[in-house]
Amino acid sequence: DADVTQxxxxxxxxxxxxxxxxxxxxxxxxxxxxxxxxxxxxxRLIYYSFDVKxxxxxxxxxxxxVSRQAQAKFSLSLESAIPNQxxxxxxxxxxxxxxxxYFGPGTRLTVL
Amino acid sequence: xxxxxxLDSQVPVFEEAPVELRCNYSSSVxxxxxxxxxxxxxxxxxxLKYLSGSTLVKGINGFEAEFNKSQTSFHLRKPSVHxxxxxxxxxxxxxxxxxxxxxxxxxxxxxxxx
Numbered sequence: 001d002a003d004v005t006q007x008x009x010x011x012x013x014x015x016x017x018x019x020x021x022x023x024x025x026x027x028x029x030x031x032x033x034x035x036x037x038x039x040x041x042x043x044r045l046i047y048y049s050f051d052v053k054x055x056x057x058x059x060x061x062x063x064x065x066v067s068r069q070a071q072a073k074f075s076l077s078l079e080s081a082i083p084n085q086x087x088x089x090x091x092x093x094x095x096x097x098x099x100x101x102y103f104g105p106g107t108r109l110t111v112l
Numbered sequence: 113x114x115x116x117x118x119l120d121s122q123v124p125v126f127e128e129a130p131v132e133l134r135c136n137y138s139s140s141v142x143x144x145x146x147x148x149x150x151x152x153x154x155x156x157x158x159x160l161k162y163l164s165g166s167t168l169v170k171g172i173n174g175f176e177a178e179f180n181k182s183q184t185s186f187h188l189r190k191p192s193v194h195x196x197x198x199x200x201x202x203x204x205x206x207x208x209x210x211x212x213x214x215x216x217x218x219x220x221x222x223x224x225x226x
Binding site for chain 2: 033043045100
């Protein structure tokens, strides 16, 4: 079983709709992240959480919100989706000991 | 603030040829450096990392990188590539602070052809 899972894997939605992307991990890591990937732009950090009670904005948090429901779960919400939020979204976890980030398989989101 | 520049967006190479993917960073403080690889339709995985010590770092799949502080570079090399190395490669940097986050470069697509 994958250590970091994301649901859904693909989603097509319409402008103005609310959408939630979910991430679960079985690695026991405290730290979790949400990134978006756009062609030619690399990965950009949206939000991150260093433990259950800690939420921080990343480089591009406008239009997004997150919820850390438990150590293992970190959800990303788009309150009112817009077409320029069409992208590949990745969840990742890390621990300070190994200084390695472990990525989920990604969610491809299309906003029409 | 740190930033990362990957000088080539795409590097085409023939199988069994050597390859170098370039990465330069800017930072006013000491840094940790990473290379991640993304195979088609997959998430990223760590290839190698430099935290301290020897400036030559060896990673998985025969890749290595050299940290050059004076040149602020961390170029990735492989002496002989395989078709299976076709992927996108990302250089990333962060400060040694336990509360810092990774900053990724824009990626270099390595295209290996027979």
